[in-house]
Amino acid sequence: MVDKHASWVRTAPWLLCAILAVSLAGCTNKEAEAPAPAPPGGPPAGAGPGGGPPGMPPGAAPTAAKPPGESGPDAVMNSKVKNALMTGKVDVSHVTVASKDGTVTLSGSVPTAGQKALAEKAAKQVPGITTVKDDLTVGTKP
Numbered sequence: 001m002v003d004k005h006a007s008w009v010r011t012a013p014w015l016l017c018a019i020l021a022v023s024l025a026g027c028t029n030k031e032a033e034a035p036a037p038a039p040p041g042g043p044p045a046g047a048g049p050g051g052g053p054p055g056m057p058p059g060a061a062p063t064a065a066k067p068p069g070e071s072g073p074d075a076v077m078n079s080k081v082k083n084a085l086m087t088g089k090v091d092v093s094h095v096t097v098a099s100k101d102g103t104v105t106l107s108g109s110v111p112t113a114g115q116k117a118l119a120e121k122a123a124k125q126v127p128g129i130t131t132v133k134d135d136l137t138v139g140t141k142p
């Protein structure tokens with residue numbers, strides 16, 4: 001007489017393995033599908049191929065918003081002058097830089113007369129600056 005119970009016990013593990021294999025075949029590794037983190041200095045993770053939002057064509061990435069009145073070559077010149085002042089060790093915490101067509105105006109205050117002279121000298125050395133209007137005062141601003 002054949003033991004039907006013994007036959008079922010031998011078949012059950014194979015049947016369970018087959019069911020498990022079929023059910024796992026549809027599963028995916030979510031970590032493998034996640035986008036890799038952005039490399040240092042590259043576009044943020046999830047950004048489109050051009051560095052902008054996903055779906056935006058390459059080269060069409062939005063630019064950072066500029067404050068009202070600051071755009072174009074004058075804004076670039078303002079940044080270059082401010083950078084030159086900081087590189088020259090000028091305390092720029094109360095200094096405003098405005099430029100227009102090669103003329104830069106320094107306004108605000110610096111702590112010492114030496115800082116004022118350094119600021120004017122540094123601004124004059126920036127390529128593209130033809131005139132420096134020094135409206136800086138010596139002493140802290142109230």
